[in-house]
Amino acid sequence: MNMPVVDISHATVSRNGRIILDDVSLCIEEHQHIAIIGANGAGKSTLAGVMSMGVHPLYRENFSRILFGQRKWHIHELRKKLGIVSQPLQTLCSTTYTVTEIVISGLFSSIGLDFSHHVTPEHDRQAHDIMEKFNIIHLKDKSMNTLSSGEARRALIARACINDPSLLILDEAVTSLDFPSRAQYRSTLRTLADTGKTLVLITHELSEIITEIERVIVMKDGRIMADGPKEDILTEEILADAYGQKVYIDHRDGLYSAWC
Numbered sequence: 690m691n692m693p694v695v696d697i698s699h700a701t702v703s704r705n706g707r708i709i710l711d712d713v714s715l716c717i718e719e720h721q722h723i724a725i726i727g728a729n730g731a732g733k734s735t736l737a738g739v740m741s742m743g744v745h746p747l748y749r750e751n752f753s754r755i756l757f758g759q760r761k762w763h764i765h766e767l768r769k770k771l772g773i774v775s776q777p778l779q780t781l782c783s784t785t786y787t788v789t790e791i792v793i794s795g796l797f798s799s800i801g802l803d804f805s806h807h808v809t810p811e812h813d814r815q816a817h818d819i820m821e822k823f824n825i826i827h828l829k830d831k832s833m834n835t836l837s838s839g840e841a842r843r844a845l846i847a848r849a850c851i852n853d854p855s856l857l858i859l860d861e862a863v864t865s866l867d868f869p870s871r872a873q874y875r876s877t878l879r880t881l882a883d884t885g886k887t888l889v890l891i892t893h894e895l896s897e898i899i900t901e902i903e904r905v906i907v908m909k910d911g912r913i914m915a916d917g918p919k920e921d922i923l924t925e926e927i928l929a930d931a932y933g934q935k936v937y938i939d940h941r942d943g944l945y946s947a948w949c
């Protein structure tokens with residue numbers, strides 16, 4: 690067994706007196722790529738927040754959150770090991786900052802750069818390398834608020850990866866991509882998986898579940914309702930239960946698609 694990078698026990702999150710994450714336990718080992726799916730409001734982003742220390746569960750005696758073998762983290766230190774890309778972050782980054790500035794700002798855990806950030810030639814070189822890796826070097830001087838969703842997503846992945854984190858959480862629940870952008874996104878995910886990162890992909894698009902992702906978690910009503918090998922979990926029965934209606938699944942070349 691590889692070292693667990695995320696080890697959460699009995700996490701419960703409440704908002705406005707309502708339980709939105711209900712006693713969830715989850716262990717993810719290093720190099721294990723997983724997808725988390727489930728209906729709108731099932732608790733996926735909340736769980737991602739718990740994993741990345743953006744959301745703090747209720748205090749319970751049996752609750753524990755161990756990340757990379759450690760219970761306590763300074764958020765700036767954690768960001769070097771755990772990168773997160775989410776729709777709220779994409780919205781926050783939709784500014785007049787250039788792609789280069791947004792990518793470099795990942796090194797400072799900030800959004801964009803100001804006079805307080807001392808950018809060195811080494812930072813510039815790191816940003817250049819990572820933008821080349823994710824095929825966005827041609828966008829380097831463009832403002833973030835002029836990019837397409839797919840381009841902005843790649844810029845944010847590059848921002849998250851500039852720290853070379855070993856775990857990357859991609860909470861993509863809302864953004865929709867066209868077919869070519871989806872294919873490009875899958876190839877970005879493959880690059881990440883091939884470079885030894887642990888991927889946690891939160892998605893509504895089964896076609897984004899690349900072959901490298903072998904484990905799928907299904908959430909429903911704040912709980913994990915199914916967790917296991919992709920082939921066992923991505924069934925019409927389980928998805929019908931998760932989404933509350935008949936779901937049809939197709940499976941081709943190791944990729945899945947679903948529709949109602």
Ligand SMILES: Nc1ncnc2c1ncn2[C@@H]1O[C@H](COP(=O)(O)OP(=O)(O)OP(=O)(O)O)[C@@H](O)[C@H]1O
Nearest residue numbers: 704705709727728729730731732733734735736862
């Ligand atoms: N800060 C908050 N205050 C109040 N309710 C919240 C808050 N954050 C989340 N919720 C509620 O908690 C539930 C779970 O939200 P969450 O965003 O985790 O779901 P999700 O599975 O990621 O949904 P989606 O697929 O729509 O992004 C939802 O009903 C949501 O409205």
